[in-house]
Amino acid sequence: MSGSPGVPDQKIYIVDDDEALRDSLVWLLESNGYAVASYESAASFLEIYDASLTGCLVLDVRMPGMSGLELFEELKRRRSPLPVIFITGHGDVPMAVSAVKKGAVDFIEKPFGDRDMLALIEQCLAAERENRIKRRLETEVARRLAHLTHREREVLDLIIGGKLNKQIADVLGISIKTVEVHRARVMEKMGANSLAELVQQVIAAEPGASH
CATH class of the missing domain: 3.40.50.2300 (Response regulator)
Structure with missing residues (x-):
């Protein structure tokens, strides 16, 4: 067999x-x-x-x-x-x-x-x-995370922290429009179709998440 x-x-x-x-x-x-x-x-x-x-x-x-x-x-x-x-x-x-x-x-x-x-x-x-x-999912998500720029990772961390676009703009000292651009790029690079999917991906990539 x-x-x-x-x-x-x-x-x-x-x-x-x-x-x-x-x-x-x-x-x-x-x-x-x-x-x-x-x-x-x-x-x-x-x-x-x-x-x-x-x-x-x-x-x-x-x-x-x-x-x-x-x-x-x-x-x-x-x-x-x-x-x-x-x-x-x-x-x-x-x-x-x-x-x-x-x-x-x-x-x-x-x-x-x-x-x-x-x-x-x-x-x-x-x-x-x-x-x-x-x-396999952890490895793939980690690979996608590695392709984010420093600013995109900052935006992602704030999104995961539950911050709204205006709050992210205030924290990073950038315009809401710029936040929206970064947010769209993060979603695209991570292959996420929704905020919930994005959060699940990042949680899945955390060390020990599958154990």
Whole structure:
């Protein structure tokens, strides 16, 4: 399969030292149309990892060598965008709960049902798609902001601050007509059709807006 259903570039990465569990998960997911790659250790996954990977990660909490939790922490350090689902045994539930508090999407306890796993996977993939769109928007808005002149940025900041044209003119010591010209150029350069859209764009471009 070339990707998850309807999303060709998403893949599910399984990291678990239990070969039987890996094989059964690969079979379950591939038979439901998902692209899957599996790894027997955290180290083997890190060998292929890069920030451009899309999809989600299904990760066993407890593994020899680097544990699932340690891999999760390492990926956080690398600012990985991959959502993480932990697989846990009964005794490791407290650790998994702690991981969820630190940003993992969820955990699922062994033995788990196929439907439960598939529902979690789809939740993860949907979240990853949404976050990718937000990151793309942030990048595009930042690019547009960079093309504003210093004066246009001043006008924009005052618009976002809720100032009317007359107030902006007073603050900047320019005519209302000049404000109108700058305002029109800001709207054009930002590709905004309304004041509300302009405000939403700038908010979206703020650091951390998609997290």
